[in-house]
Amino acid sequence: MILDIYSFSTLTSSIDNSLHNMMSPWMATLTEFVLVGIVFLLFYALLGLFLVYLERKVCAVIQNRIGPNRVGRWGIFQTFADFIKLLMKELITIKHADKFLFNLAPFIVIIASFMAMAALPFAKGLQAIDFNIGIFYVIAVSSLGVVGILIAGWSSNSKYSLIGAMRSGAQIISYELSVGLSLLAIVIFSGSMQLSTIVESQADGWWIFKGHIPAFIAFVLYLITATAEINRGPFDLAEAESELTAGFHTEYSGIKFAFFFLAEYMNMFIVSAIAATLFLGGWMPFHIGGWEGFNQIMDYIPSILWFFGKTFVVIYIIMWFKWTFPRLRIDQMLNLEWKYLLPLNLMNTVIISFVVLMGLYFK
Amino acid sequence: MNSTIKYFTDIFKGVLSLWAGMRVTGKYFISPGEIVTEQYPENRATLKMTGRFKGEVIMPHDENNQHKCTGCGICELNCPNGSIEIITKKVPNEEGKMIRAIDKHIYHLSMCTFCELCIKTCPFDAITWGQDFEHAVFDRAKLTKVLNKPGSSLKKKEVKS
Numbered sequence: 001m002i003l004d005i006y007s008f009s010t011l012t013s014s015i016d017n018s019l020h021n022m023m024s025p026w027m028a029t030l031t032e033f034v035l036v037g038i039v040f041l042l043f044y045a046l047l048g049l050f051l052v053y054l055e056r057k058v059c060a061v062i063q064n065r066i067g068p069n070r071v072g073r074w075g076i077f078q079t080f081a082d083f084i085k086l087l088m089k090e091l092i093t094i095k096h097a098d099k100f101l102f103n104l105a106p107f108i109v110i111i112a113s114f115m116a117m118a119a120l121p122f123a124k125g126l127q128a129i130d131f132n133i134g135i136f137y138v139i140a141v142s143s144l145g146v147v148g149i150l151i152a153g154w155s156s157n158s159k160y161s162l163i164g165a166m167r168s169g170a171q172i173i174s175y176e177l178s179v180g181l182s183l184l185a186i187v188i189f190s191g192s193m194q195l196s197t198i199v200e201s202q203a204d205g206w207w208i209f210k211g212h213i214p215a216f217i218a219f220v221l222y223l224i225t226a227t228a229e230i231n232r233g234p235f236d237l238a239e240a241e242s243e244l245t246a247g248f249h250t251e252y253s254g255i256k257f258a259f260f261f262l263a264e265y266m267n268m269f270i271v272s273a274i275a276a277t278l279f280l281g282g283w284m285p286f287h288i289g290g291w292e293g294f295n296q297i298m299d300y301i302p303s304i305l306w307f308f309g310k311t312f313v314v315i316y317i318i319m320w321f322k323w324t325f326p327r328l329r330i331d332q333m334l335n336l337e338w339k340y341l342l343p344l345n346l347m348n349t350v351i352i353s354f355v356v357l358m359g360l361y362f363k
Numbered sequence: 364m365n366s367t368i369k370y371f372t373d374i375f376k377g378v379l380s381l382w383a384g385m386r387v388t389g390k391y392f393i394s395p396g397e398i399v400t401e402q403y404p405e406n407r408a409t410l411k412m413t414g415r416f417k418g419e420v421i422m423p424h425d426e427n428n429q430h431k432c433t434g435c436g437i438c439e440l441n442c443p444n445g446s447i448e449i450i451t452k453k454v455p456n457e458e459g460k461m462i463r464a465i466d467k468h469i470y471h472l473s474m475c476t477f478c479e480l481c482i483k484t485c486p487f488d489a490i491t492w493g494q495d496f497e498h499a500v501f502d503r504a505k506l507t508k509v510l511n512k513p514g515s516s517l518k519k520k521e522v523k524s
Contacts, residue, residue: 058392060400061391061392061395062388062391062392063391064391064395064396064397064398064399065398065399065400066398066400066402069402320385320388320389320392321385323388324384324385324387324388325381325384340374340377344374
């Protein structure tokens with residue numbers, strides 16, 4: 001079984017106990033809220049910057065280039081320098097823009113991705129909130145981001161922004177269905193929407209192996225639809241720099257633009273983390289039934305490394321998509337969803353229900 | 364029934380062609396091959412520009428300090444933004460006759476758009492592209508260059524035997 005030395009629950013419960021000893025219960029809860037918030041903010045900013053760096057390096061290697069290599073060794077401080085530059089830039093106010101909504105939009109986008117992160121199980125005992133409807137919560141919250149995008153496009157008083165935002169709206173409304181259905185596959189398999197239970201159910205094998213063909217189809221469908229949901233290439237019609245300059249964030253500058261930029265990369269992390277949690281076992285080590293020695297060696301790798309390893313594999317696949325395929329047209333994109341992905345997903349859901357009812361998967 | 368088969372074969376073919384594309388980029392990711400990035404200030408000593416690079420207009424001189432420019436002025440006429448000035452002089456040839464020769468071929472690099480019209484229209488191939496591209500100077504006057512070297516003369520045409 002999983003080694004207890006790698007469990008974060010002893011650390012978190014000791015912090016909880018010492019806080020409760022020091023102050024009244026509601027003050028302790030409040031302090032915990034603040035602490036978790038600060039930890040998540042730091043994690044969010046650092047990981048966002050790292051993902052931008054990673055994206056530039058991966059695309060450089062795919063295109064036979066070197067990528068950032070001047071600021072720090074291998075250019076690792078390049079994104080920090082970019083971020084400082086963005087912080088110091090002027091916030092341009094747009095004439096005849098809706099000031100209140102214009103300033104509100106980046107916060108809605110970033111809060112949506114921030115809230116989705118709270119439910120992710122990062123390691124054993126390291127999860128901010130363990131809802132019993134965890135996966136439903138993540139889907140619901142992460143699709144709030146499109147409200148921010150629509151507001152940004154509407155309030156900018158620019159045709160590029162408006163077209164970009166409307167495209168994004170059409171895109172998310174259609175692809176949300178397929179994301180939900182492909183995640184439903186694992187909900188049917190594990191019989192729970194609670195993320196911790198889903199992870200526990202994969203202790204003897206990940207769902208992508210246990211669920212064999214239908215689970216693999218659901219995984220591929222989820223990757224495609226999730227890429228569309230986070231507005232990344234080849235589905236980046238919402239920004240489409242060759243047609244719409246920058247889409248919904250054309251008129252944004254400085255730190256407000258940085259918010260959109262960071263939220264986009266963190267959304268990529270969140271969808272990859274969900275894919276890793278549901279299909280690839282989350283923080284569960286790789287186990288093969290019957291191979292006791294092998295399983296024990298795998299247990300010695302900390303669960304947090306397993307989680308981030310799997311997540312970065314999925315992130316790499318999403319980046320690989322982006323730097324391979326050309327952008328789809330809006331009609332091609334809607335065709336793909338309504339004529340191919342959604343029927344396939346529905347069929348797959350029926351097949352999975354049948355497989356689970358008949359017990360045709362590996363238990 | 365046919366349309367159902369077509370639907371599934373379409374999906375299958377689509378997935379195959381997407382996988383073909385991803386195989387290409389995946390191969391580049393694993394074995395990038397030749398890196399095309401030039402790390403400029405470090406590789407200054409070994410940097411080779413490509414053959415068609417347009418650095419600046421130069422006039423090649425041979426070992427006897429001779430060039431091919433006759434001072435006809437066609438490059439000056441063809442230059443769209445007046446970055447070439449031709450100053451000619453009269454020199455006696457071997458028969459004692461005064462003929463026109465180039466005195467100064469003045470080239471204003473600061474005004475040049477690198478359109479190549481002067482080089483294309485030169486009837487004697489006297490000027491060509493140089494590969495030097497580090498043109499930054501602190502004084503604008505330094506960008507005005509005289510292309511023919513001092514004391515140079517017109518190369519004699521080879522007499523066909």
